[in-house]
Amino acid sequence: MNSIRVGVDIGGTFTDIAIMRGDGRVITKKVSSTVDDYARAISEGLEEVFAENGLGAADVVELLHGTTVASNAILELKGARTGLITTKGFRDVLELRLLRMPRLYDLTWEKPPALVERYLRCEVDERVNARGGIERPLDPAEVEAVLDRLLAEKVEAISVCLLHSYVNDAHERMIRDIIRRKAPGMVISISSEVLPEIKEYERTSTTVINSYVKPVVGRYLNSLGGDLRRIGVTAPVLLMQSNGGLTPAEVAAEMPVNIIESGPAAGVIGAQSLARRAGFDKVISFDMGGTTAKAALVENGEVSRAEEYSVGGGIMIGSRLMSGAGYVLKVPAIDLAEVGAGGGSIIAIDAGGAPKVGPQSAGSFPGPVCYDLGGTEPTVTDANVVLGYINPRHLAGGAVKLDAAKSRAAFTEKVAAPLNLPVEQAAYGAHLVAASNMIRAIKAVSSERGRDPRDFALVAFGGNGPLFAAGMARSLGIRSVIIPPSAGVFSSVGLLHSDVEYHLSRTFRQITGALDVPELAAAWRALEEQAMAKLAADGFTPGQIHLRRFAKLHYRGQAYELSVSMPEGAIDEATAARLDAAFADEHERTYGHRAGPGEPVELVSLNLFAAGRLDTLRNAKPAMPAPATAPPAQRDAFFGPEHGWMPTPVLQRGHLAGREWQGPAVVEEYDCTCVIPPGMTVRLDDHGNIAINTGAGP
Known part of the structure; x- marks a missing residue:
């Protein structure tokens, strides 16, 4: 059996598949995304690539997946009907937000609607103070009454976010247990598990998002699992997290807030x-x-x-x-x-008569005009076809046929004519925009x-x-x-190069000048033990587990923190001085200044990055192309008014092996096109990468 690992990334236009064989060689495939059911493109694409390369579904030992299903649910406001239970007086945290105006001079801007409507946000009269002490006990009867109200509204998920639960989550756990007893199967997220950190809006928003997308992600992963089993793939599925680490699909289904991006x-x-x-x-x-x-x-x-x-x-x-x-x-x-x-971004003329690009996109269907699938609005891809940068006949090795004449006609009518410009100059202007x-x-x-x-x-x-x-x-x-x-x-x-990762955190507020070293050491041990247990459950041995400590700090009185790396080894009396120095360096690099040595620095929270690393089947060999034997093709390409139309060699990557080329040039490949403008040089480096020297700088 040929053991293989599969990476699948879904985009708005294409679904990309990469397979790493046991010898380190990588096979790639590009198929159109199936917007009505993204999982279908994965299973159908895998069947194609297996058949084309003599591989079998039983060869797959891991399937690694990047998906936009969670972010799409938020962008399209198609998540679950969600309820929120919070401390009395904090019902409107989601509405008040942070009182930021992202567009300072736009009086028409409106903040996005809260993911939980106000009538689905319920309060309970409890109070935990900032030190974790219970000032007002939680009344279970009140929780049951609140829950009955939410169930009557037919919510699909419930978030629980109580004041100061990051230091004492007893009340949140009580509410969770009552929900489980009265509404078995209800989707629940409690903030002390999702984000045990200070800052009420951020904690509430993050917990609500976890509940909002959880049913959507769960349905998608069930659908994907069914499609994979249908074609015979039974290997574990790992999801890419927003932080760049992988997580098992089962964990992602419970904590989808980590896979939004x-x-x-x-x-x-x-x-x-x-x-x-x-x-x-x-x-x-x-x-x-x-x-x-x-x-x-x-x-x-x-x-x-x-x-x-x-x-x-x-x-x-x-x-x-x-x-x-x-x-x-x-x-x-x-x-x-x-x-x-992107390539599908639509190019239009705005109310002021200037060309604008996006954010509207033609997507994979109908796509750019040159796809000849019914699209009528010129796109960035159409502009690049007009300019001669993209092959006028096809993309993806012939899988996507193009009609360059339709691109030129649409661009002439909708962009060049309104601007009173030759079509190539209008296309070049759109390219620059x-x-x-x-x-x-x-x-x-x-x-x-x-x-x-x-x-x-x-x-x-x-x-x-x-x-x-x-x-x-x-x-x-x-x-x-x-x-x-x-x-x-x-x-x-x-x-295929990613590791399984967990990023854990907890609030820990102390002035570094008065740091309680034993308490800090104990907090780190607790985080590390939690991380080790999670990775051990995923099958990693201690020798495969790598831990990295980070701390968030700010000058006392600041509202926002900077993250710095914590020293390795034991936590001792010198830790505070090292943290102060690292924070001052990062503050100066980020903001251009640092405070004097007497300014108090406050440690706000601890973060632990824990990675499980498997060395086998993770080292791709450099894809060194064989020298091209056929001579380069050639077509005219437009490089702006300074250069105009220029005869341009159309190369394969193999043409760059062993020699340097002067621009202009175009390198055409199965999955992309690389443009080297005039005045630049291009070669192939020792790892098979196209290396371009732009001539910029000293």
Whole structure:
């Protein structure tokens, strides 16, 4: 039997499949997403790739999956009918939110509706103080009356979030037990299990989201499991979490709040693995697909993570200052910035007569006009067809037929004519507008975080990332662009490099200058024992378990924290000084200044990242292409008014083996197209990556 591991990533347009064989070789497949039932594309795609490569369902030892089903439920407001039980006086926390205005000068902006309507938010007259003492006991009879009211409203899920339950969860557990007794089978989330940390709105919002998507995720995973069993796949299914680690499907079904941004995370983990292999200390990952573009930072080999983020707020900007437009989740997640710009993004003329790109998308159906599936609105893909960047006849090795004439006609009618421009200039302008939108995402994770993008290499992937990457990098002053093998399905490849992870936390508030060392050591031991037990239950031995400590701190009086790495080894009297120094460095790097040595620093919470690592079947071999024997093809491509139309070699990756090419050039592959503009050079590095030198910088 050939033991294989399967990575599957679902996008709005395509479902990507990557299979790693026992010898480390990777096989990839791209199929259209089935929007009515995303699980069907997985099973049908797997059947195709098995048949094409002589593999069997019994060969699969792990199936790793990134999915957008949870985030879609929030964006489309199609989650479960959810009730909330909270402490008297805190019924409207979900409405009040954080009083942030993400659009300062937009008087028409309205905050999104609360996921729990007000009449489904119920209070109980109990009170636990900030030290965990019970000031007003919980009355079980009152809980039963509240529960009867919610059941009469036919709720499908119930969230419980009581004041200060992160230090004493006795009342939340009592409510949970009453619900289980009176309503067996009811979906329940209690905040002391979902997020045992301070901050009422964030804790309530996160707990409610867990309940809201839990039935949706459960149904999806049941459907996926049934489809997989139908084709003979019985291997364990692991889901990608928002934080970049994998979790068993059974755990994800109970705590789906950790997989809300499952889809985009895998590509960043793939970029991290690539950076380590290729010797890059600092890279920016750039993932552009059919509907969105995402950027993230990998610095000194480590993925940058946000401590909270919002879903459903347009551009997703992690835990940055301008937030509040979406639904807040206070769980660790890869620090992504996301914009609505992809190959399917629709190009239109706004009320002011200027071209705009997205956020509306043509999706996989009807798709861009060139797909000839009924689409009538020109898209970014149509612009790139007009410019000669994309093969005018087909994509995905011939699986997707294109009609370039229809792209040109639609672009002429709906974009070029209203702007009174030649069609190629209108298409090039739209290309630049799309690029400028995506540059916002790169700046959001670099310069807005105190990092200079010129110090980083850009790792670009996704079906459209390699097409835009070089031009964007030159605009930002980035010299090196890396396009990995299988770039168009790189998120599914990234799944194959991921570990099973748990991210645990607890509130621990003390001034570092008066730190109770034994109490801190005991808190860490409790978190570590919890993590070890979880990973042991997943089948990992102590030698396969790796723990990393982090702490959140702020200057006393600040409302927000920064996360720093905790020292390895024993917690001792020197721990406080090391934490103070690490926090001051991070504060200066993020905000440009640090306080004086006498300013008190407060430890707010403890975080533990626990990873279970299997060394077998996780080391992909570099995909070094054989030198191409056929001469390059050629077509004309338009590179703006400065260069105009230029005869452009159309290469395969194998053409780059052993020699350097000067731009302009286009590298066409099964899953993506890479464009090298004039003035740049391109070669193949020792790991099979396309390495572009943009000529930017000194």
